[in-house]
Amino acid sequence: MMKPDWIALDWGSSRMRAWAMSESGAVRASVECEQGVSQLQACDCESVLLGQVSAWIAPGAAIQVVACGMVGARQGWVEIPYLSAPCAPLGELVSAPTTGDQLDVWICPGIKQSQPADVMRGEEAQIAGLLARHAEFDGVVCLPGTHSKWVRVCGGEVKSFRTFLTGELFSLLADQSVLRHSLAGDGWDSAAFLDAAQQMVSAPEMLTSKLFSIRAESLLGEETAAASRARLSGFLIGAELAATRSLWHEGAELALIGAGRLADLYVTALGAQGRVVTTYPGDELVVAGLSAAHSNLNRP
Amino acid sequence: MMKPDWIALDWGSSRMRAWAMSESGAVRASVECEQGVSQLQACDCESVLLGQVSAWIAPGAAIQVVACGMVGARQGWVEIPYLSAPCAPLGELVSAPTTGDQLDVWICPGIKQSQPADVMRGEEAQIAGLLARHAEFDGVVCLPGTHSKWVRVCGGEVKSFRTFLTGELFSLLADQSVLRHSLAGDGWDSAAFLDAAQQMVSAPEMLTSKLFSIRAESLLGEETAAASRARLSGFLIGAELAATRSLWHEGAELALIGAGRLADLYVTALGAQGRVVTTYPGDELVVAGLSAAHSNLNRP
Numbered sequence: 001m002m003k004p005d006w007i008a009l010d011w012g013s014s015r016m017r018a019w020a021m022s023e024s025g026a027v028r029a030s031v032e033c034e035q036g037v038s039q040l041q042a043c044d045c046e047s048v049l050l051g052q053v054s055a056w057i058a059p060g061a062a063i064q065v066v067a068c069g070m071v072g073a074r075q076g077w078v079e080i081p082y083l084s085a086p087c088a089p090l091g092e093l094v095s096a097p098t099t100g101d102q103l104d105v106w107i108c109p110g111i112k113q114s115q116p117a118d119v120m121r122g123e124e125a126q127i128a129g130l131l132a133r134h135a136e137f138d139g140v141v142c143l144p145g146t147h148s149k150w151v152r153v154c155g156g157e158v159k160s161f162r163t164f165l166t167g168e169l170f171s172l173l174a175d176q177s178v179l180r181h182s183l184a185g186d187g188w189d190s191a192a193f194l195d196a197a198q199q200m201v202s203a204p205e206m207l208t209s210k211l212f213s214i215r216a217e218s219l220l221g222e223e224t225a226a227a228s229r230a231r232l233s234g235f236l237i238g239a240e241l242a243a244t245r246s247l248w249h250e251g252a253e254l255a256l257i258g259a260g261r262l263a264d265l266y267v268t269a270l271g272a273q274g275r276v277v278t279t280y281p282g283d284e285l286v287v288a289g290l291s292a293a294h295s296n297l298n299r300p
Numbered sequence: 301m302m303k304p305d306w307i308a309l310d311w312g313s314s315r316m317r318a319w320a321m322s323e324s325g326a327v328r329a330s331v332e333c334e335q336g337v338s339q340l341q342a343c344d345c346e347s348v349l350l351g352q353v354s355a356w357i358a359p360g361a362a363i364q365v366v367a368c369g370m371v372g373a374r375q376g377w378v379e380i381p382y383l384s385a386p387c388a389p390l391g392e393l394v395s396a397p398t399t400g401d402q403l404d405v406w407i408c409p410g411i412k413q414s415q416p417a418d419v420m421r422g423e424e425a426q427i428a429g430l431l432a433r434h435a436e437f438d439g440v441v442c443l444p445g446t447h448s449k450w451v452r453v454c455g456g457e458v459k460s461f462r463t464f465l466t467g468e469l470f471s472l473l474a475d476q477s478v479l480r481h482s483l484a485g486d487g488w489d490s491a492a493f494l495d496a497a498q499q500m501v502s503a504p505e506m507l508t509s510k511l512f513s514i515r516a517e518s519l520l521g522e523e524t525a526a527a528s529r530a531r532l533s534g535f536l537i538g539a540e541l542a543a544t545r546s547l548w549h550e551g552a553e554l555a556l557i558g559a560g561r562l563a564d565l566y567v568t569a570l571g572a573q574g575r576v577v578t579t580y581p582g583d584e585l586v587v588a589g590l591s592a593a594h595s596n597l598n599r600p
Binding site for chain 1: 412413416417418447462463464465466468469472473476477478504505506507511512513515516517519520522539540542543
């Protein structure tokens with residue numbers, strides 16, 4: 001393989017993805033692994049990254065790496081101060097310390113918000129990617145995930161945002177709560193998902209009671225594991241939709257950044273509320289955003 | 301010690317409490333241990349119980365044990381079918397199998413409800429204890445805990461009830477979620493608790509977002525660990541109060557069964573809503589309820 005000109009890196013709590021990039025912005029190769037920042041010490045970051053990308057590095061010259069995500073958090077490679085919303089999604093990149101001479105690493109700052117208190121690290125690169133494709137985007141961006149985010153974007157800026165613990169709650173409840181006894185297997189009941197989401201949109205105050213009802217219905221033999229699993233997801237995503245109603249209920253454009261099953265669930269749940277969404281693959285947008293950051297960094 | 305006439309036993313998922321009882325209903329001694337049913341196999345129950353109460357057993361005659369709680373669940377000593385609400389809190393006791401001749405064990409059935417699906421095992425004995433003291437009780441009973449319950453009681457019957465995952469969510473989030481980084485220590489900020497509870501009573505749909513805000517405020521240096529811990533509790537208890545408003549907002553009598561810090565939090569949060577509660581110690585009521593069950597069992 002021809003050596004890439006630079007490396008785009010999305011390094012979050014639980015996962016690393018790296019792309020071998022040409023100067024023109026084309027992706028030549030990519031790697032993905034489960035070595036998230038949360039499992040590492042700051043001093044390990046350089047060697048772990050080299051372990052994944054050494055094949056991409058030509059001898060004798062450091063390769064530029066442009067990174068986003070929790071790699072810039074206190075528990076990451078080096079803590080990068082947040083930008084403050086409202087702001088453009090891309091701020092000045094900060095250099096990360098290295099001991100060797102193969103990597104020249106630059107990390108995007110995350111964004112904080114004071115009222116209400118909120119933070120993001122990584123999503124700003126995806127939003128930058130969306131704006132690289134649609135500079136005039138004016139609306140709301142939904143980014144499902146461990147910590148789902150809803151972001152108002154207008155005039156090229158992140159105006160405000162709000163994070164939900166949806167994905168992390170699903171994992172904790174499915175794997176470690178009393179509900180785990182009711183969710184064995186990986187079946188799925190779409191009707192149960194939609195019914196649960198609708199219940200939460202209508203009566204979100206019932207969330208912590210409805211969660212227990214999953215266990216009760218299973219104990220009373222009234223629900224399959226596939227339905228229980230779908231209900232848990234529906235209750236949590238429905239609660240998120242209840243809280244963001246003012247964001248998706250109005251006429252503004254709504255972009256969903258994500259892919260696969262989780263993105264499909266949000267599209268389905270919003271569709272049941274009569275809301276049509278435009279979906280963008282997160283991988284492509286993060287590469288587009290990091291490419292924009294790379295261009296900014298190397299602008300003469 | 302004079303040997304007791306019978307043993308009252310409250311054996312839940314995570315804890316066992318046993319009382320040495322006289323025929324007249326007086327408590328002569330008690331033991332408590334962390335050997336909950338969820339850590340045992342059914343076949344271990346007899347030996348574990350004997351390990352705790354052998355000093356109370358006179359040679360040559362089996363002692364009667366009257367038990368409630370998860371000991372009667374599928375994962376307990378023996379699965380006892382549920383009563384169906386509406387019903388009196390005490391049903392016919394079921395004998396548990398033993399291999400030795402020292403114990404004569406009887407277990408109270410729990411109560412199920414079909415619409416909405418819900419179950420209880422153990423709380424019915426506390427409600428029976430409340431009715432043993434106040435046969436005319438007509439109102440709502442709140443039982444805070446891992447799975448908090450709100451129960452309508454009238455005419456000596458459990459009319460309906462609803463369970464909330466409040467306590468289990470607190471433990472999961474405090475110990476295993478991203479919030480754990482913000483809750484170190486065991487300090488407490490009462491004002492933060494009340495503020496969080498009020499926020500949820502006013503806007504319960506924001507629960508899963510407010511949970512993340514605990515982490516964000518801590519990261520931005522705006523909140524102490526004591527305030528973060530109190531806020532987590534306040535958000536979860538406040539969400540429970542938002543969902544049960546119709547139960548505590550009306551004029552009916554409201555009894556809270558519990559003790560210690562958790563009961564105090566519910567009393568404080570309800571007090572801030574202008575609702576005065578009568579509190580009953582759970583231990584005393586469960587003994588009173590098991591005494592009533594013991595009398596029923598031995599009625600000629």
